[in-house]
Amino acid sequence: MSYDQLSSLESGTASRGGYSDDPGFKQLQTELMNKVLGLRRNISKLSSDVDLLGTRRDTPRVRERVHDLLEKLRETCKDIGQGVKKLQTWEDLTKQQKYDQTRVSTDFQNALQEFQEVQRRALEKERASVTAARAAQSPEALEGAGTGDEHLPGQQQLQQQELARLAPQDEVDFQEALIIEREEEIRNIEQGVGDLNVLFRQVAQIVSEQGEQLTSIADNVEDVRDDTRGAQVELTHAARHQKAARNKGCCLMLILAVILTIVLLAIFID
Incomplete structure (x- = not known):
């Protein structure tokens, strides 16, 4: 049964019962909903930047934005997760508050799943980038760096060969540094995915428990409605x-x- 159906079943009862919202609960619930909305906006931005990785529009600035957003969103997810757990421990809730409680958990679960999918895409692209860079560093790729200078005079030929040897070495060192940096980022993403997997399982458990409560409430509401109709x-x-x-x-x-x-x-x- 959907939230709207549950709300419609209880709308008359809630209004007659004179329920009053807990200000603390309402404030926390509103804060969490706003944070989830902000989380989803940033996930959309991150997804757009991840799509640029490995393309012609891939730049150090794009990779920096991806890195910063990943770090920011991980912290945001952990913060929201703590709030969701706190909201879950609230006692003496009205039926409407239980619906709001479940909405927050479910929306966060969906956003968290979306973020995990974007992280995995970023991880795949980073791995592909490192694989391509390693392939470019192979001896076959560097072969022929000193060819084409056999017709130069002796001294000039020696200088050209020395430059040809040093230039590729500088490029190799630079590329190796980039590879090491990207491998470090891969480890960070893998760790982030693992950490959020734990949080995702916890939130999924919360949503499952709340779903069982809502089902029980819905059954009770329908029983009361049927009993009322029977009495009428x-x-x-x-x-x-x-x-x-x-x-x-x-x-x-x-x-x-x-x-x-x-x-x-x-x-x-x-």
Whole structure:
């Protein structure tokens, strides 16, 4: 059963019951909803930047943004997770507050799953980038760096060969530094995915428990609704029977009055 259906079933009861929201609960719930909305906006930005990795538009600035957003979103997820756990421990909630509690947990679970998927995409692209860089560093890729200078004079040829040897070495060192940096980022992403997997399982457990509570509430609401309808039917039937009984009583009184009148007239005539 959906939240809207549950709310519609309880709308009349809630209004008649005079429920009052807990200010602390309402404030925390609102803060968490706003944080989840901000989380989803940043996930969308991260997804756009991850799509650029490995393309012609891949730049150090793009990779820096991806790194910063990953770190920021991990911290945001952990912060929201703590809030969701705190909201879960709230006691003496009204039915509407339980619905709001479950909405927060479910929305966060969906956002967390979306973030994990973007992280895995970033991880795959980083691994592909490192693999390509390692392949470019192979001896076959560097072969021929000193060719094409055999027709130069002796001294100039020696200088050219020395430059050809040093230049590739500088490039190799630079590329090796980039590879090491990207491998470190891969380890960070893997650790982030692992940490958030634990949080995801915890939130999924919370959502599952809240779902069972909502199902129980929904069943109770439907039982109350059915009982109320049954009571209304029985009251209607009772009212009809009572009306019929009154009508029968009136008819009997009228018949008795007629009989009594006939008897009295017979007595007076005699």
